Each structure stands twice: as C-alpha cells, then as structure tokens.
Amino acid sequence: MASAKPFFGSDSGALAPEEKKSFRKVLIVADKKTALVISAHSADFVWRAGGAIALYAERGWEVTVVCLSFGERGESAKLWREPAMTMEKVKANRKEEADRAAAILGAKTIFFDVGDYPMRIDDRVLFDLAALFRKIRPEFVLTHSLNDPYNFDHPLASHIAQEARIVAQAHGHDPGTPVIGAPPVFLFEPHQPEQCDWKPQVLLDITSVWPKKYAAFKEMSAQEHLWQYYERVALQRGVQASRNSNKTIKYGEAYQRVFPQVTEDLA
Ligand SMILES: [Zn+2]
Numbered sequence: 001m002a003s004a005k006p007f008f009g010s011d012s013g014a015l016a017p018e019e020k021k022s023f024r025k026v027l028i029v030a031d032k033k034t035a036l037v038i039s040a041h042s043a044d045f046v047w048r049a050g051g052a053i054a055l056y057a058e059r060g061w062e063v064t065v066v067c068l069s070f071g072e073r074g075e076s077a078k079l080w081r082e083p084a085m086t087m088e089k090v091k092a093n094r095k096e097e098a099d100r101a102a103a104i105l106g107a108k109t110i111f112f113d114v115g116d117y118p119m120r121i122d123d124r125v126l127f128d129l130a131a132l133f134r135k136i137r138p139e140f141v142l143t144h145s146l147n148d149p150y151n152f153d154h155p156l157a158s159h160i161a162q163e164a165r166i167v168a169q170a171h172g173h174d175p176g177t178p179v180i181g182a183p184p185v186f187l188f189e190p191h192q193p194e195q196c197d198w199k200p201q202v203l204l205d206i207t208s209v210w211p212k213k214y215a216a217f218k219e220m221s222a223q224e225h226l227w228q229y230y231e232r233v234a235l236q237r238g239v240q241a242s243r244n245s246n247k248t249i250k251y252g253e254a255y256q257r258v259f260p261q262v263t264e265d266l267a
Helices: 017-022 044-058 087-105 124-136 151-167 207-219 223-241
Strands: 032-038 064-069 107-111 140-143 186-187 202-205 254-258
Touching: 017 107, 017 186, 032 044, 032 087, 032 124, 032 151, 044 064, 044 087, 044 107, 044 140, 044 202, 044 207, 044 223, 064 087, 064 124, 087 207, 087 223, 124 151, 140 151, 151 186, 186 202, 207 223
Parallel strands: 032 064, 032 140, 064 107, 140 186
Antiparallel strands: 186 254, 202 254
16 A cells, blocks of 8 residues: 555645644634635546536635545556556646636645545544544535445545544544534546446535636646536536526536535525
8 A cells, every 4th residue: 555644746735745744733723714625636626526616716715625636546547558668657647737727716725645446534534534624624525426336445535534634523532622613525426427336415506617627637647638628518407407407507517415405595
C-alpha cells in the first residue's frame, strides 16, 4: 500500500504542510462559508461535482476538494499506454490536471495519496479527515455513492468520508477541538446509477457555471473519452430538472441525499 501520509497540493494551498501538523488543534473557523468534497480519485470531483463546486465558489464559498488518490492505477489508462511511463509520472500528471481543473472551478485541493485499485484506508487517514472536518467545518459534504459494483474505491471513499464526519461529531474524540454539527451529505452521480442503487433526489441547476465545468473537463486529458459522456449526463439532468420545476434549466447535476432534509417550508 502507498503511504497514507497526506500531502497538500494546490498552489492556492488549502493547508500548508506545517498547518497540517497542527490542524487537529486548530480552533479557528473559516471566515467564509465552506464546503468539503471527498473524491476517491483525482478526477472524480470534476465529472460528478464540478458544477456544485463552481457554483458555490462563485458565491464566495471556500470549497475544499480532498482527492484520496490520484487514480493512478485505475483511471489513467491513456497515460499508461505512453512509452516509459512510471507510477510517479502518472501521479504527477494526474495531480497537475486535478489542480488545474480545481483552479478553474475555484476550489482548493488536498491529496492524500492512499493508492487506488485497490484503495485501502487506515485509521491515520480517517483521523486526518476527521481533523479536516473540524478545521473546515463544512456546511455540506459531497462524496461518492454508497454502492458501485464497477468500482470499489468509490464506495470506500464515501464510507470514509461519512465515518470521518461522524468521528468529528463525537465529543469524546480529540476533546481539545470543537465538534462539528450535522452538515448534509450529498452523493455524486455514479457512472451507471441503476447498478449502484442510486437515485437523483436533488437536481442542481448548473447552467450558469457549465462553461467552467466543461473547461475543467478539458484539463482531464487522460480521460478525454469522458468529456462528451458527462456533457450528455448534464444535459439529461437539465431536462429532468426543468421537468421537475417551473424553470428552464439546460445543464444539471444530480445528487442523492443520505440524511433527511430538515426544512420549515415544503413549497
Ligand atoms: Zn474514480
């Protein structure tokens, strides 16, 4: 298994390495509203949540994307077809792509480098993520579907994201730092939803930020075969979003909720 030590990637720098060492003890709360996206592989957040990220970044939120791995083994086939390719080159390439895509969307990135295909998560990663939850104090969390028979890394990332959230809520865990509340968790649309027991319960209008999402797609040159596929998905969800509202929506992004929506208004 690869090192479970996280390292911190984007130039914009969600957390500098020295900050990371102490983030379990950090008591400050960000002065902006925040959201946390937990992605198994370095590109997943682009296809599945790029619209939400761009939308909230434009609204002035601080959006942090955790990439648990680079997708170096399982989601970099095009790179592996190049001559003299090495694991380090693939990782570096995927990291650069993800950083460029995140910059377009307006998010910060953190890379944990836990390895993929297979992904294995040890408790150090869980506790680092729980500490990150307490530092960022997200208003909402985006991550993968609970099931995916095509990809075992995705539901594992979802599991660890939710477990870290719950550990961060526990008063007896690391009592020196304040617990978090109950940020809602929204599950990304998987590649083949019907096989993953996933339903689109939330349709987000991403029409205004679609150019940014598509520009972020184009940074993922290792997965060029997905650009058109995920444009079709966005168009399809846009039609459904219009059908389920009184609005004209061209591009949509779909999520499934984990927890009930708490509201005072049913209209
Ligand atoms: Zn993936």
